[in-house]
Amino acid sequence: MLVLNGPNLGRLGSREPEVYGSDTLADIGAKLEASVPDDVVIDLRQTDDEGVLIGWIHEAVDRGTPVVLNPAAFTHYSYGLRDAAALLKQAGIPLVEVHLSNPHTRETFRHTSVISGVASGVIAGFGAESYRLAIDWLLRPHG
Numbered sequence: 001m002l003v004l005n006g007p008n009l010g011r012l013g014s015r016e017p018e019v020y021g022s023d024t025l026a027d028i029g030a031k032l033e034a035s036v037p038d039d040v041v042i043d044l045r046q047t048d049d050e051g052v053l054i055g056w057i058h059e060a061v062d063r064g065t066p067v068v069l070n071p072a073a074f075t076h077y078s079y080g081l082r083d084a085a086a087l088l089k090q091a092g093i094p095l096v097e098v099h100l101s102n103p104h105t106r107e108t109f110r111h112t113s114v115i116s117g118v119a120s121g122v123i124a125g126f127g128a129e130s131y132r133l134a135i136d137w138l139l140r141p142h143g
């Protein structure tokens with residue numbers, strides 16, 4: 001599966017640790033790898049570039065790969081990313097939107113997600129556990 005991360009998440013560890021925790025994205029990736037069966041491939045990526053992120057979603061559409069997506073600030077305003085995510089929905093490929101923090105407890109601009117409407121589900125507020133919960137769900141059979 002693809003575990004995609006948007007802007008500024010490459011700064012985890014030093015970025016507002018009181019909000020996002022002290023793990024780096026590499027730490028989170030290592031913990032996720034350790035928590036899944038050996039045959040599950042976690043392809044964890046991060047970019048600050050909207051076009052690159054959209055390209056990765058297109059790749060998932062073309063390959064039929066489930067996606068865990070932390071869109072970071074793009075969550076709140078990127079209609080381009082939403083339209084890309086809608087292609088996953090159209091193709092019946094699961095997409096779980098995740099957030100380390102709970103955006104609803106934060107600034108008003110974070111209360112809106114333009115992605116959630118096309119996601120299979122949203123997990124927010126559990127720190128790095130949000131990713132693990134998303135992966136747990138993706139690994140379960142769904143009817």
Ligand code: DQA
Pocket residue numbers: 007008009070071072073074075098099100101102103110
């Ligand atoms: C975030 C929440 C967003 O509002 C913010 O812009 C981020 C991280 C989270 O994981 O809590 O960069 O997606």
